Amino acid sequence: MIRILSVAANTFRETVRERVLYNLVFFALLMTLSGLLLGQLSIRQDEKIIKDLGLAAMDLFGTLIAVFIGVGLVSKEIERRSLYPLLAKPLTRGEFFIGKFAGLVFTLFVNLGLMTAGLYVTLVATGRRPDPLLLAAVYPIFLGLLLVVAFAMLFSTVSSSSALASVFTVGTVVAGRFTDVIRNMREVAPGVPPWLVDGLYAILPNFRNFDFKDRVAYGDPVGAGVLAWVTVYAAVYVTVVVALGLAAFRSRDFQ
């Protein structure tokens, strides 16, 4: 456990040094603050626009951070050959892999916290109430990002290049956001066998499950039961993907 935490702490230190992270966080905060200006132009929609932009920035830029840093976590160690001395130490591949995952998750947690603070500051600066309900949308976004990181690490382990791993991860995230289209596919293409539709719908990660932005922007409450099931879904799916990644990492020949 201590070894996993050490790897996680090192990963956190390593990722916060990444320039791309600062760029993305900067743009996310800029997008949130732009709500101040855009709200003025919208006719009575300023609060909704600030919330929409802030939550969308967290979702979008959080995903970009998860993808671009996530795919580099393992592949960079392999490319730089810094993995070999690490694995020669009393550190199993499993501890290394899970430590890397935990480190990036913590980085995302800190970044999401920063973006949430930015959103609340923007709301307060415009004389709005710092609505605690927003956290009911931020939490599922964080769970969705865990899944993105898990996929990024899986693909970076099984594919030969970071670029390819990025393409696979982005493809999975986009497909996961279109699950409603897959579910209703037979309405536009009746020839598609139902087992294929049902199979795809069941297997693909449903990123729609983590989307409560619209409900929260309108002030609708999000039930604790729903959030609990979203947590269960994320926990199960993340565990499966991390386990797949771990299996691939363990069986990979680094010679």
Add this chain to the structure above:
Amino acid sequence: MTRRLALLLLVLAPAIPWSQAQLDRHAGRYRAQEEVLYLWSGQQVKRLFPGFEGVGADLYWLRTVQYFGGERLFARAKRFELLRPLIDITTTLDPRLEIAYRYGAVFLSEGPPVGAGRPLEGIEVLAEGARRLPHSWRLRQDLGFFHYLFLSDAARAAAILDEAAALPGAPFWLRTLAADLLARGGNRADARQMWKQMFDQAEEGILKENARLRLRILDSQDRADYLTALVAQLGRRVGRRPDRLDELRTAGLWRGPLKDSEGVRFGYDASSGRVSISRESPLWRPE
């Protein structure tokens, strides 16, 4: 090399604001943008924003407001061609954005030069909003108002207002207004009450300003009607219609100004004896 680069920057940097100033001088400081809509279907646009429909709707709503303002103030033709598709895309992306239905309907229904002059489309937008948000009494109220104010359909308006009155949170006077419309078939007092309600409910902005203008039109129409009655009265007294409106003053029948609420002198048709809002007035509307 560095010195040359610095010199180049020194020369070129002021050229940027200078060229912008030249552009503004030739094209006009304020000019309508050539608006283009690449995607006309709300469903198509929705597919481009998976998980980001809310913020997409915000952006399209901003574009709708900017497009309407740009066309209204700066465009020569004022065709508002993109207004309906922009409203449709916005409300498809976020079907709960009530304001897009309400303001969109006003933008579409008001006659030129204020709006697009397409009240049927405005009513379609409100009807779609009422279908998607069945608990919104405001959307139904507006739908009823628009049926009366723009289509003069008092019976349909009364039925819709009655439906609105039955929704939770609806004010009591909606039912009274519906009954009045049904009983009288609608008159200017009903129209005044509707615009007054829209004025009271709206926050400062386009909607309130439009309702204020409509109330001023009704005030001026009342005054014009009163002056028409005085013209008839004078005609009966002297045996002929007055040639000029000022004769009402000479005869001691009217001491106030012969102007509408915007300070523009009323028009007068001596052959029919009818006083009306002048075509020169910003309050004039085609009948």
